[in-house]
Amino acid sequence: xxxxxxxxxxxxxxxxxxxxxxxxxxxxxxxxxxxxxxxxxxxxxxxxxxxxxxxxxxxxxxxxxxxxxxxxxxxxxxxxxxxxxxxxxxxxxxxxx
Numbered sequence: 001x002x003x004x005x006x007x008x009x010x011x012x013x014x015x016x017x018x019x020x021x022x023x024x025x026x027x028x029x030x031x032x033x034x035x036x037x038x039x040x041x042x043x044x045x046x047x048x049x050x051x052x053x054x055x056x057x058x059x060x061x062x063x064x065x066x067x068x069x070x071x072x073x074x075x076x077x078x079x080x081x082x083x084x085x086x087x088x089x090x091x092x093x094x095x096x097x
Contacts, residue, residue: 012087025086028060032071032093034086038079053082057089 009016017024026033035056041048057072072089076082 011083014087014090025083026090030094031060032090033058033060034090036079036082036086039075050079050082051077053077053079055082055086055089057086057093 011025014026021038023036023038024033025036035058037054037056038050039052039054040050042051043049053076055074055076056070058069059071061069071093074085076085
């Protein structure tokens, strides 16, 4: 009986975690992480598609209050454009160490 190693989902080399309508992009071991929140969806055939997504670049410092962690925020009209912007923000934030 072969044991399969559980693989996590990644996007452009960074881990993705999803809980309900929240998507976390990046690693908590880094100094920054992206939080995406799907605010609304529309039905396309039988599929719910995000049509309003909130993006936040956040510090991972646990000593800060949640509102003090937010460095940048924006809203986009699709999950694709939100992920595209999230990748740019995360790359810039992590390379500015």
